[in-house]
Amino acid sequence: MSIIRTEYLNKHFGALHVLQDINLTVDQGEVVCIIGPSGAGKSTLLRALNGLESVHSGKIYIDDTLFLHREEGKLVSAPPSVQRKAMLLETGMVFQSFNLFPHKTVLENLVLAQVKVKRTPKNEAEEKARGLLDQVGLNDKAEAYPAKLSGGQQQRVAIARALAMEPRIMLFDEPTSALDPELVGGVLAVMKDLARSGMTMLVVTHEIGFAREAANRVIFMCDGQIAEEGPPAQLLGNPQNPRTRQFLNSVL
Amino acid sequence: MEAFQQAFRQIIGWMPALIKASGNTILLTATAVTTALALSVFLALGKISRVHSPSGSRGLNLLRKAASALVRGISSAYVFFFRGTPLLMQLFFIYYVLPRYIPALAFRERFWAAYIAFSLNVAAYLAEIIRAAIQSIPKGQLEASHALGFSYGQTMRMIVIPQAYRRMIPPVCNEFVMVLKDTSLVALIAMTDLTYQTKIIASNRASSLVYIPAMVVYLVMTAFFTIVFNRLEKRLSAKE
Ligand SMILES: Nc1ncnc2c1ncn2[C@@H]1O[C@H](COP(=O)(O)OP(=O)(O)OP(=O)(O)O)[C@@H](O)[C@H]1O
Ligand SMILES: [Mg+2]
Numbered sequence: 466m467s468i469i470r471t472e473y474l475n476k477h478f479g480a481l482h483v484l485q486d487i488n489l490t491v492d493q494g495e496v497v498c499i500i501g502p503s504g505a506g507k508s509t510l511l512r513a514l515n516g517l518e519s520v521h522s523g524k525i526y527i528d529d530t531l532f533l534h535r536e537e538g539k540l541v542s543a544p545p546s547v548q549r550k551a552m553l554l555e556t557g558m559v560f561q562s563f564n565l566f567p568h569k570t571v572l573e574n575l576v577l578a579q580v581k582v583k584r585t586p587k588n589e590a591e592e593k594a595r596g597l598l599d600q601v602g603l604n605d606k607a608e609a610y611p612a613k614l615s616g617g618q619q620q621r622v623a624i625a626r627a628l629a630m631e632p633r634i635m636l637f638d639e640p641t642s643a644l645d646p647e648l649v650g651g652v653l654a655v656m657k658d659l660a661r662s663g664m665t666m667l668v669v670t671h672e673i674g675f676a677r678e679a680a681n682r683v684i685f686m687c688d689g690q691i692a693e694e695g696p697p698a699q700l701l702g703n704p705q706n707p708r709t710r711q712f713l714n715s716v717l
Numbered sequence: 718m719e720a721f722q723q724a725f726r727q728i729i730g731w732m733p734a735l736i737k738a739s740g741n742t743i744l745l746t747a748t749a750v751t752t753a754l755a756l757s758v759f760l761a762l763g764k765i766s767r768v769h770s771p772s773g774s775r776g777l778n779l780l781r782k783a784a785s786a787l788v789r790g791i792s793s794a795y796v797f798f799f800r801g802t803p804l805l806m807q808l809f810f811i812y813y814v815l816p817r818y819i820p821a822l823a824f825r826e827r828f829w830a831a832y833i834a835f836s837l838n839v840a841a842y843l844a845e846i847i848r849a850a851i852q853s854i855p856k857g858q859l860e861a862s863h864a865l866g867f868s869y870g871q872t873m874r875m876i877v878i879p880q881a882y883r884r885m886i887p888p889v890c891n892e893f894v895m896v897l898k899d900t901s902l903v904a905l906i907a908m909t910d911l912t913y914q915t916k917i918i919a920s921n922r923a924s925s926l927v928y929i930p931a932m933v934v935y936l937v938m939t940a941f942f943t944i945v946f947n948r949l950e951k952r953l954s955a956k957e
Contacts, residue, residue, distance in 0.1 A: 564855075564860060567880065578866060581871060581875065630866065
């Protein structure tokens with residue numbers, strides 16, 4: 466069963482054809498890493514999956530239900546807005562720049578959407594939030610404001626915040642790229658735990674080591690296309706596409 | 718020495734009238750800025766209104782787009798008009814011209830004409846301050862809110878405006894002090910503010926130096942509010 470499936474997604478930024486007929490499937494429990502050079506369209510693809518970027522044409526299915534169908538830049542079909550919102554919440558997103566709410570404490574960051582969007586009772590939401598902070602190793606920071614935390618801690622809070630909405634799949638857009646090298650490990654450790662716990666994950670990353678260790682499948686994206694995909698050992702160890710080989714040589 | 722003492726006695730003699738009149742200056746400034754603040758939030762939100770997450774039927778979306786364009790047009794035109802024409806003209810128009818066509822607006826108190834003119838005018842300036850503060854909030858905040866399922870209204874109310882609020886306090890306080898001085902224009906419709914009172918006293922040739930203590934009173938007022946607002950800013954920024 467697929468959690469996310471796209472069919473022939475296309476998007477342009479002016480003359481730039483940034484997503485070209487993207488057919489992507491992520492099955493339940495899978496950890497998929499997307500690698501590729503800068504400008505390949507990795508972020509754009511991830512953002513299109515939860516409506517942060519509009520697409521020109523193509524279909525997106527979430528949990529095998531049609532989430533969006535556009536053709537020629539026009540909406541062909543989408544579920545009614547209540548259902549659309551519920552489907553949107555099945556994807557949790559973690560950004561490169563954390564994007565925590567700076568005027569709210571760590572705990573409030575985790576509680577706000579649970580209470581206001583999912584209508585969870587406040588005490589229940591707080592209990593869940595504390596459990597998640599425990600899981601990412603930050604239960605002592607619940608009352609702190611984000612500005613008082615290191616980048617690595619902020620990113621772990623951001624992961625916990627996304628998890629608080631109980632998504633079926635977590636999308637990560639270069640979650641460690643904005644971090645000092647010594648802080649990367651802590652965030653990757655949290656992500657590996659998450660992968661082991663069975664969470665479905667789609668991760669855009671430059672951390673080849675993480676992809677090798679945690680992914681079930683690696684996708685190499687280049688010039689708006691999925692150029693190659695396969696199990697990490699194969700794609701990273703014995704790439705078939707010369708572009709993949711060239712890219713791996715440049716980063717390893 | 719004798720001349721100095723005489724001048725001093727003269728100043729003491731003017732003070733009650735000057736202080737009473739500066740009460741009107743502060744009253745006008747405070748009420749107009751408060752009213753303008755309320756109005757300007759709607760103007761600012763109107764100016765940046767867009768249709769978000771189009772879903773539902775195509776007809777409904779067209780309707781929402783049209784409504785949003787109308788709101789945006791009205792808000793922009795309002796700001797354009799009130800910032801693009803002189804405040805004094807607006808004041809004269811409201812005090813002298815409007816009552817001829819709308820008798821209900823025949824102001825028995827000049828204060829009300831001044832209050833309306835300043836409220837409408839200052840709202841246009843505050844709207845730009847608030848819009849700039851709202852648009853200075855990083856895009857990532859909106860994206861995170863979207864990903865967490867917040868609606869546009871919730872995002873504005875709970876995420877954007879509380880953050881923008883802190884950023885707009887300094888320019889709004891600055892605007893308050895500017896308005897305090899600009900209210901001296903109401904002397905031209907003979908409302909008894911500090912400026913007009915000064916002019917009355919000075920019409921007696923022997924008292925023409927009253928302008929000097931009157932300006933000192935303005936300085937005291939602007940200094941007072943500047944200090945109070947600085948404290949307020951410090952306290953708010955210390956909270957994070
Ligand atoms: N809002 C935009 N307007 C115009 N062009 C854009 C916009 N966003 C992205 N692009 C362009 O689209 C292309 C793909 O961008 P994208 O951010 O998806 O790349 P990426 O694979 O995530 O790269 P990186 O590894 O640098 O993050 C780039 O050439 C970028 O300049
Ligand atoms: Mg990117």
